[in-house]
Amino acid sequence: MALVQCVECGxxxxxxxxxxxxxxxxxxxxxxxxxxxxxxxxACVLLLVAMFVFAFVAAWMLRKPIDIELPQSSFPSTSSQADCLPHHVCAATQFASR
Structure with a gap:
């Protein structure tokens, strides 16, 4: 049994x-x-910080533009599709012609 000091009265x-x-x-x-x-x-906190730093540095060092190749459509376009480029302009033209 040890003696300690009371924080209130001392x-x-x-x-x-x-x-x-x-x-x-x-x-x-x-x-x-x-x-x-x-x-x-x-050790767990240190490991988490090290993983975050490694991921950040790797993403910064290996950044490069992403090239995406879109598949070409296999069906032929009709004349109405070729005339309408923006959707809202095409829809406005169709409603105006009715």
């Missing part, structure tokens, strides 16, 4: 006490995190 109390017997200030009981858990948590 009196020395037992480390097993629930509250200070002098002022009644409650002690928080927190389980200390073991050293192994701290190292494991730090």
């Amino acid at each position: 009196r020395e109390i037992s480390d097993r006490a629930i509250a200070c017997p002098q002022c009644g200030y409650p002690r928080r009981r927190t389980a200390p995190m073991s050293r192994g858990i701290k190292i494991l948590l730090g």
